[in-house]
Amino acid sequence: MTKVCVTGASGRAGKFTVAELLAHDYQVVATDVVLPRQDLGVPVLRADLTDYGQTVEALTGVDAVVHLANIPAPDLFPPARTFAENATMNYNVFAAATALHLDRVVWASSETTLGLPFDTPPDYAPIDEAHYPHPTTSYSLSKVVTETLAEQFTRWAGIPFVGLRFSNIVGPAEYATFPQVWADPALRKWNLWGYIDERDAATACRLGLEAEVSGAEAFIIAAADTVLNRPSAEVLREHFPDVPVTAELGEYETLLSIDKATEVLGFQPKHSWRDTLAG
Numbered sequence: 001m002t003k004v005c006v007t008g009a010s011g012r013a014g015k016f017t018v019a020e021l022l023a024h025d026y027q028v029v030a031t032d033v034v035l036p037r038q039d040l041g042v043p044v045l046r047a048d049l050t051d052y053g054q055t056v057e058a059l060t061g062v063d064a065v066v067h068l069a070n071i072p073a074p075d076l077f078p079p080a081r082t083f084a085e086n087a088t089m090n091y092n093v094f095a096a097a098t099a100l101h102l103d104r105v106v107w108a109s110s111e112t113t114l115g116l117p118f119d120t121p122p123d124y125a126p127i128d129e130a131h132y133p134h135p136t137t138s139y140s141l142s143k144v145v146t147e148t149l150a151e152q153f154t155r156w157a158g159i160p161f162v163g164l165r166f167s168n169i170v171g172p173a174e175y176a177t178f179p180q181v182w183a184d185p186a187l188r189k190w191n192l193w194g195y196i197d198e199r200d201a202a203t204a205c206r207l208g209l210e211a212e213v214s215g216a217e218a219f220i221i222a223a224a225d226t227v228l229n230r231p232s233a234e235v236l237r238e239h240f241p242d243v244p245v246t247a248e249l250g251e252y253e254t255l256l257s258i259d260k261a262t263e264v265l266g267f268q269p270k271h272s273w274r275d276t277l278a279g
Contacts, residue, residue, distance in 0.1 A: 003027040004209065005062040007093065008069030009044055010036040013108065013169055016202035017066055018042065024206060031058045032069060050085055055092040059100055066205045067093045067107040071139070074112070079138035086142035094149055098157040106208035109147060109163035109218055111256060112140035117190035124244045125192065125236055128257040129165075129218055150216040162208040162265075163218035167194040167256055169201050175273040178227050185228060189239045192255035193226035197271035207265040217264070222256040224269045 004021055008014040009030035018040045021028050031045040047054040049069050059065055070086045071077060077085075090107065097105050114127050115134030123131060135141040143165075150161035168191060181188045196204075204221045226232055233249045247257075252274075261267040 002064065002209070003029065003062045005029040005031060005059050005065045007031050007049060007058070007065065007067045008108075009040060010034050011068060011072065012171075012198055013166070013201050013205070014068045015040060016198045017068065017205045020199075020202035020206050021066075026206075026209075029058070029062055049089040049092055052092045052095065055089075055096045056099065059093070059096045059102065062102065064102055064104040064106070064209055065093060065097055066209065067105060068205075069093075070108060070142075074137040074139040083138040083142045086139070087145050090142070090146040091149060094146075094153045094161070097159075098153055101157075102159065104160050104162070104209060105150070105153075106162045106164065106205055107146070107150070109165045110140060110143045111165050111167045111191060111194065111220065111222070112137065113143045113147065113165060113218075114220075114256075116140070118192065118240075119190070121240045121243050122192070124246045125240070126245075126247055126249070126253075126255045126257040127192065127220070129220060129260055132218075147216070147218055154216040160213045161216040162211070162213060163216070164201075164204055164208060165218055165220045166201055166204075167191065167196040167220070167222035169198055170195050171198040172273075172276050175276045178273055178277065181227050182229050185230070185235050185239065188227055193228050193232075193235065194222045194254055194256040195227050195273075196222050197269065199271050200269045203270070204261065204265065204267055207267055211265045213264060219261040219265060219267070220256050220258055221261055221267065222254050222258055222269075223272060224254055224258065225252040225272055225274065226254055227273065228252065
C-alpha cells in the first residue's frame, strides 16, 4: 500500500483527493494549516508549510506527496504575500520530498500560467501546454516559478514532479450559476470558458501518482467541454475573432486542450455540468 501525504487537505481539491485516494486503497496522511469542517476519513495534521521544519515532519514516513496547499487564487491577499507564501510552501515541499527520498511529487500548478485572464487574447486556441509562460499576476508568477523549481529538483532528486495546471475547480453547487454565462459569455472569457469538476480534479491527482512519467512535466487539467451551451468555435469567433484556431473543435469542446493529460496520464473527465443542468 502506497502512503501519500495530501497537503491542503481541508480545501476543495484536497477533500476530494483524500476521498479519491482512500477509495483506491492508498494510505493517506492529510495536512493543512486549518482543520476541515468535515470528517475526511483520516486525521488531519495541522502544519504550516511555510516553515521547513513543519514540512519535513508532515512528509516524514510517506512514499509520495500530492501538494495542494497554496493561496488558491489572485486577489485574496496582497500580491507580495501571495507570491511569497506560495513560493515558500512549494520550495519547502519540494526540498523536503528530495531530502526524504520520496518517490514522486504531484502538485497544483494553475491554468493562470497560460496567460489568464485573457484581457489580451491568447496566441492561439485551443491552448495547450506550449502556451507558457504568460503570468499576469503574482499568483500566476508563483506557479511559473514553482514549475522552474520542479525542473531543478527533478534533476537533483531524480524523481518525477507532476504539475497539474488546474482550470477553475467547481462542483454541482456552482453549476447553477452557469446560465448567467450563457446570457453573457464575456463573463467567463477570462479563462476561455473552462472549468474542471472537483471530482475529476481529484482523479487527476491520483493519475499523477500512477502514470509512467519522468522529469518535471506539467499538464492542463480541464473538463472536456466548456461552461457554455453554444458551440465553442462560434463563441471563440465572437469574442476572439483574430485568434488562430489550430485544431478542429467538437461542438462544445474545451478550449483548454487536455490532449497531453489524456495521452500521458490517461485522464478522461467523467463529470460535466450537462449531467446536472438542462442545456
